[in-house]
Each structure stands twice: as structure tokens, then as C-alpha cells.
Amino acid sequence: MKWFWCLFFAFWPIVAIVLCLLAPGFDWWFPGKAESPLGGRIDDLFYMILWITTVTFIGTQIALAYVLFKGASNTEPGAENEKAWFSHGSHQLEVIWSSVPAVILLFIAFYQLEVWAEYRVKDAFPRERMEAVFERIHQDRQKNDSLALAEVTARQFEWRIRYPGFNADGTLKALMPDPQPTDLYAVNDLHLPASAPVMINLRTQDVQHSFFLPELRIKQDAVPGLVIPIWFEANHQRSYQLLCAELCGWGHYKMNARFVAESDEGFIEYLRQLEREQNEDRVDDTPDTDEEE
């Protein structure tokens, strides 16, 4: 029986590894290649950690299997030693197996800092590239206007999106912190320019939600009472899944929405379309988002 158990403990890590190797083939893996530069870097970090942990996993499981097989053979009749190895440990080994992982772990920690900073630290935001977008879409803005192109407000159980409206001369206004009469609204459908960093202001009207774009590897909680700016950059002009990642009530699972990354012209055209629709509806339908604040 003891040999069976040795094999048993040696066997399961093999199954685990094989499963992980096969997983991408079955599409049990990331939802496609990362669709944003930052997402790509997140994936790279993921794979780097995956390598390090896989080696550690295999190493420790082999060591475990080895000591098990060795232990089992120690209890065979006629094994050399009557007693187990009388050892209270080894100072040298302790030093090695504390310092080597320490170095690796510190490396992992510091190696990540840059990506994190780029994603979240304001000074590291790609401001210039964002401003280039404003230029291309002819946004009429002052220096201190918000960098965000849209405000996304989560509520139970949908995403409401507010865009700035147009000036009389046809230029796009800047997004104001408070709703403006000219603002444009949409629900569960976020459109933004592709292939450039774009920013949204994320907030929630009720409980906490979390803005999750799995294909772009972007996630940010929408925290009651806070307005959180986040930026992302979609690599392609296509539609992406947007969903909620923080428990927000019974309907948490159905905050299904999409994010459409478009060409600059497509984005403006989309806003124009919204404006037309909204002007038609305005007579009988005041958007209840106005109630906010």
C-alpha cells in the first residue's frame, strides 16, 4: 500500500501540469491575447511568475515525492538503518532556502512596480498621447479640463455612460464633473477611440461595483463617493466584453455591457448619432440621470 501512496502523491502534480499544458489548447486560458499594451505587459508578468512558480512547484513536488519514496524504502524489511536519520536540521540549508527565495521574491516585487506605476500613478499617465487624441477629435478644452472622454457610472445593475456634447461650432466639449444639458447618454454601451490611451471617470451611483474588461486585463472598482480616473488602450477596433467584478447585489452577474473601440471618426460619428437620437427623444423623455447629485 505504501508504494501506492507514494505514486499517488507523485502522480497528482503530473496531472496538474499536464492539465495546464493542455488548457490553452482547449481554450481554458486567457480570453484571447491581451488586447491592450498594458494587458500585454500584465500577461508577460503573469507568464514570468508562472515560470518561476512552475519550476518551484515541480521542484518541491519532486523533493516531496523523493523523500516519500525514500521513506517508504527505509521501512522495507532489511533496510540498512534501524532508526530514522537523527537530524535536527541544517543551518546551511536554512540559509540557502531562505536567501534564494528571498532574492527571487524581491525581484518579482520590484520588477512589477513599473507596470503598476504606469497603470495607476497620475504622473506616469501617458498624458501626451491622450492629448493627441483630443487634438484629432477636435475637442475644445482648457488646460485643466478632465482628461476623461466619458464618465461611467455603475448602478444596480447597469452601466450608465455620460459623454460631453458638442459646441455650436461642431467641436466636442470637454467632460465636466457635473452633468451638463448638452451631455450625451448611453447605457451598457461604451464607445471610445481605439489604438490610443483613453481615460474614463469611474463612479457609482449606489453600491460598489467593479469595471472589468477581461480582454484588456483592466479592472477598477467603482467606489461609492469617489470618482476614479482610469485609462486604457484598446489595440483593435472591435467590441469587447464589459462586466462587473465586485459583488453588488443579486443582479451582480448580469451587468453585461460592451465596450466598442472605434476609429476617431467613428467615435465622433457615434456621439453625433447619440445627439440626434437624444434630440428626438427629448420632448417626452428626460434622462433620469439628471437626478444625480
Add this chain to the structure above:
Amino acid sequence: MSSVAATTETADHGHHARSDDLLALLKAAPFWSTDHKVIGIQFLLTTLFTLMVGGALALGVRWQLAFPWENMPFFGALVPATAGGQIPPEFYTMLFTMHATVMIFLVIIPILAGAFGNFLIPLMIGADDMAFPMLNALSYWFMWPAIACFTCSFCVGGGPASGWTSYPALSALAQAAPGSGWAQNWWLLGVTFVGFSSMMGSINYMTTIINMRAPGLTLFRMPLTIWSMFITAILQAFALPVLTAAGFMLVADRMLGTCFFVPAGLIVNNADPTVGGGQTLLWQHLFWFYSHPAVYIMLLPAMGMVSDMLACMCRKPIFGYKPMVYSMSAIAGLGFIVWGHHMFTSGMNPALGMTFMISTVMIALPSAVKVFNWIGTIWGGKPEFNVVFLNCIAFVSMFIVGGLSGIFMAAVPVDIYIHDTYFIVAHFHYVLFGATLFGVFGAIHFWYPKMFGRYMSEGWGKLHFFLTFVGFNGTFFPMHLLGVAGMPRRYADPYLYPYLEHFLPMNQFMTICAAIMGFAQFILIGNFILSWFWGEKSGRNPWNANGLEWATPSPPGHGNFDIPPVVYRGPYEYASPDTDADFWPQTQPPDPAT
């Protein structure tokens, strides 16, 4: 092996004297008692029961993920909250909330500190009872109001619906989760009672371990189980008040109209906008300031017990005793400065995120050191592959997975993506079930003879182990893949999303494995109960172990030690060349001849 014979003799002696009273501890279990052993067994029986309840709730969750919106067999008819057997999304939310609540507050924490802490601490340090026996009894009986509150919450109150983490504003505003108005209050009250219970235990354990050790039992001769219980008690004492206070603040927000956690201007469910200037993030900070140390409260005692069991089963001293103690202390210390890793995506100051990342990554270090030392302990040993040993190996093997997945999440950029996905669920089940529960299963088999004077069945124990291990990995390993695929946790119906549709078969497979694992627990319960009556009788020291607890009769009478123990050495002198036997009990005086 002369000394083995000697112990068996004394064991027989003890056993004859008390043979009619073998069930004494058991008989006392339903009643008020201040004997730490009875209290320990009371905790154990209660938590085994709540384990089954928590498991049943989990199977409800699994049912929905495998067969969304289909009628649940059997249970459907029993539970009125289901719509004719179907799980509505509100009920799904309650199911996973209650599952986590029961497992964390009513199973893992009380089974470690309550059951084994109580039973083992006085026995292993050579004391006749805890320092405060009355407080100890109260700590058990405070579990019942907690259980009552949670039951009310689930059955009468409408069900708490904001997860075990209870983030406001969802948990603070009754209108955010219709129907859960009273449930959330009951839930908070339940957590408070559990807190009382743990706090009474924790003070008791610290005092007992500091003051009541047998002569000769210096700190560095204490078994690692005692070290782990001691460190756990300290963690409890420092972390728990924060949760209790936060809980009261949340209750006040709900019932007295305060606004600790509620910012102004929230319009929830078309109600009037909220007033006040609270911060929801404050709750997250307070909650995790407790709950991160708490995850170690849910692990350290198992680490200690596994260390003791491994040394005994391998007939070999523990490898690196002091590094083990230091790494446990390091885990406890670092455990207080990593709580922010649960909040990386919450929008807290990014510089804080960086510091939390570094401390979190570093907490993997002492964990790794412990793993290496456990492997070192088995290395060159002569293990008997019994149920205890198998469960301990499972502990080590599973903990490796949980520790390694922790590194992914500790890396903030990666956590941006995997936060709140099934990757997290995989991670904490590998540490909490894979490590802690397997450790507990081992401990039950190991100390059962001391509790009841009989062995549990090896055969059934192995079957239970096999099914649990296979079922566990079948259920939880694929969750890593679900997480990488971006499947969010706490979703009643992930298949609404095209990119997750193809995971249905995998989820069905996981549910089948979960059912196997769940039903396998009946084997444990059956084995536990039947062995009281028909288990093979054991002597004082059935495993030829060194610890002080084995110097008492099995089961120990009131006051524990028939011969007051004096300690001559540490608990890990197995295979010592200085003695003939392969073990050397802590109480055995050194041979005057040498």
C-alpha cells in the same frame, strides 16, 4: 525495545483502571463543563456538524454553476427560498455568503483554536486545565448564540446578501439588497458573538501557555503545536477588536443612522439620496486588518499540528525547529502589514499598493521556509503510511499550490486582472481546505485515541482521505483555469457571457467532484462516531510519541496527569542515538547510567 514495552504496560494499567469510564468525556460533552477536554470535544462535535452544513451550502452553489436555473434535486423541495427547487439569484448570493460565513467563523476558526487548542494546550504543556476554565466554557457556549444568529440570518431574516466580506454600501444600506434587512444585522451580531468566543479563548490560551507550563518545559522545548496556538492567540487578540468595532459601526450605520461607511449622495434602488460623509473604503481597511491576520489564524494551528504529526509519523526530529518557530512568527508579524493586498483594485493610493505588494510577496518567504522544513522532516525518516501521515502529506502538497498562487495575486499588475475571479477562489481553497482541513483530518485521527481511548478505523480513514483528496483537486484545481479565463466570482450565471460559455462542462465536472468530496465527509463522521463504540482500544501512547499529552491516560481523567510531569527535553527526540527506543518521551528521566 524495552521502553516501548514499559509504556505499553503503564498504558494497560491506566486503561484497566478506567475501562468502564472510557466514554466519560463523551457523556459529558452535551453538558456544561469547565474541563478543557470536554470543551475541546464539544467544539469538535459542533464544528464537524457545521462543516456538514457549510458543505451542503457549497453544493447548492455548485449546483447552480453546473446546472444554472435547473431544479435542485431533494433540497429544492426542502428549502422554501428556492422557487420550486430553482435557485433564484438572491438565494444564490445568500448561499455563497452563508457558505463562507459558516466555513470561516463556525468551522475553521473554532475547530483549530476551539477544538484542538482547548484539547491540546493543557495536555501538551503538562497543565491540569486552562488558566480560566470558566472563561473557557463560556467561549464554547458563546458559539451557540452565534450559530443562532447566523441561522436566524439565513432562515428568518431573508438571508445576508453581501458576501462574507460585507462591503458597504451593499451591506450598510438595507435597500441595496431587498429582503436582507434583518439578515445583515443578524449576521453582524453573529460575527460579534464569534468574536467574543475567540477573544475569550485567545486570552486563555496566552495566559495558560505563558504561566502553566510543566517544570522543565522551556519556550524552546514547546511543541510547534503550542507555538502555533500561542502565536494564533496573539493574532486574535490584536486583530479581532478591530473587526468587532467595525461590526458595531456597521450596525450603527444600519440601525442608528450613522454614516461611518456611507458617503453622501448615493441613490440606491430609487430611495432618497444618502446623507453623510462616510467612506466605504474604511470598512475594507478595517475588515481586512482583521481578516488577513485571520487567514493565518485559520492556518497556523494546522501548521503546528502537522509539524508534530509529521515528526512522530516519520520517527524523526522536526527539521529546523527554530526556523519553524521564527517563520511562524514572521508570518504573524508580516500578516499585520499586508491587508491592503485585498484592495489593490479599490483605488487606494497607488504608493500604498506598492508597499502592500512588497510585504505580501515577502510573506511567501516564511511560508516557503516552512515547506522546505517539512520536506526536510520527512527526509530520511521511516514513515508509516497511515491516515495521519497521508493527510499531513496532503497538507504540505496542497499548501505549496496555495502559496504559489498567492504570488500571482501579490503581484499587483497581475492582480488587477485576476482579482475577484475564480483564481482567488482557487487560492484560498487550496490554503484553507487543501492545507488546513487536511491537517485537521490528520489531527482528528492522530489525537482521537487520546480523546476517546480508541483508534479510528484506518481503512475507512484511507477511503475518506482518498475520496476527499481526489474530489478536492477535481473541484478546485480547474478554478485556477477559470480564473485565468477571467470568470468572475460570485456570479449566479457566468454563461451569460460568450467568452465563458464553453466552461459549462468544466463546471459540471467540478460539481461532480465537489459532490464526491462532500459525501465522502459522511465517511469521516461515521468513522468518528462508530469508533467511539467499536474502535480498537488504544493505550496511553498509541503512536509512541514524545509529547506530554501521551503521558496521560487515554482518555485523561479530570486533572489530566496521574503523575505530575517533569520535562527533560524537547518533543522531537525521535531516533535519538542516546536511547534504545526510537522515541524518547519528554517526561522520561535521562538514564542515570549515561
